[in-house]
Amino acid sequence: MKTMVQDLTLYLGVLRRVGYTMTVGMMKGNEREKLHQLYQFYSKKTNGEDITPEDPYILPKTDVFELLHNDIAKYEGVYECGFGHTTEFELKVISNLVKELQPKTIFEIGTFQGRTTLNLALNSGEDTKIVTLDLPEDNLDEAKYKVEEGEVRYIKKSRSGERFLEHPLRSKITQVFGDSATFDFSPYRKSMDLIFIDGSHAYDYVVNDTLKALEMVRPGGVILWHDYTNWEGVRRALNEFFQGDARFKKLKHIGGTSIALLETK
Ligand SMILES: C[S@@+](CC[C@H](N)C(=O)[O-])C[C@H]1O[C@@H](n2cnc3c(N)ncnc32)[C@H](O)[C@@H]1O
CATH class of the missing domain: 3.40.50.150 (Vaccinia Virus protein VP39)
Known part of the structure; x- marks a missing residue:
């Protein structure tokens, strides 16, 4: 029960933060940065690298x-x-x-x-x-x-x-x-x-x-x-x-x- 309440509190907290970022927050640079980071997270990308690759890149790197x-x-x-x-x-x-x-x-x-x-x-x-x-x-x-x-x-x-x-x-x-x-x-x-x-x-x-x-x-x-x-x-x-x-x-x-x-x- 305690966990359910904790999860619900967490859920509402995240909802409030995301809601802010995606509405009023869009006027602020740091909030737009968060949106960018959220996008990277959900597309499993950070700096071009997979965080948890399901189908990892295996080719040797070059540059x-x-x-x-x-x-x-x-x-x-x-x-x-x-x-x-x-x-x-x-x-x-x-x-x-x-x-x-x-x-x-x-x-x-x-x-x-x-x-x-x-x-x-x-x-x-x-x-x-x-x-x-x-x-x-x-x-x-x-x-x-x-x-x-x-x-x-x-x-x-x-x-x-x-x-x-x-x-x-x-x-x-x-x-x-x-x-x-x-x-x-x-x-x-x-x-x-x-x-x-x-x-x-x-x-x-x-x-x-x-x-x-x-x-x-x-x-x-x-x-x-x-x-x-x-x-x-x-x-x-x-x-x-x-x-x-x-x-x-x-x-x-x-x-x-x-x-x-x-x-x-
Ligand atoms: C993006 S990280 C730095 C990454 C690091 N230069 C690298 O290339 O791996 C930002 C760092 O700046 C530090 N930092 C943030 N505000 C600071 C401040 N006012 N004075 C000194 N360091 C600060 C943070 O603690 C954090 O370690």
Whole structure:
């Protein structure tokens, strides 16, 4: 009986949420994102990968890097991705960029499982120092700005950086914790060769993280943003920077990915 009541409560709760998303919520970017995620879930797709494939893809994978014999990077967990991760192609693009640029200092905003962090470590030099910042789940309620509802699940996790915590390259990675809006970035001022912005996708956070990245990047360094094409907050913030701030006039969107790139030289 208790279960039936619990199930009914759950049913009504979901019905109310879905009803909101599909009506009034359609006016809001994060609600439209949920609809997109629901569609992906029910069509059993996430980032192009089946979650529970009934008829799994069995063909060996390839991609343009391999076909054109110009893949200079190496990877771990490249195909183990889903919600909250860079896609396999995006990870290959980032890894190849790192291999090419050979940054000595890297800052990532938004660790999650640390899949990208680990691949940054795999493709940079032995002496490269990587710092990755994550918001602890206990700090969510005190975050300065409101994060998007759809990204709370990436914040609420038992372990941050689980993909690299036991890895031999762990020593290249320093984990720091806090809210990017209040975190003290001053020790990293003008010192970062590469910055990867992939924390909260809410507009206020993207603006904040972008301005903080600009303070951290060394002259000539590179800033990458994930999810330019996936989240309204990222798109709006970057469009505004591009159109209204001369420091961003060289901002580009890397075709075939959701990544935006700024070379500061
Ligand atoms: C989409 S995931 C990052 C994925 C990761 N960069 C990757 O490529 O695998 C977003 C991460 O940003 C973190 N985050 C969200 N809001 C944040 C904030 N205000 N400050 C710092 N980290 C934040 C979340 O805890 C989560 O781990």
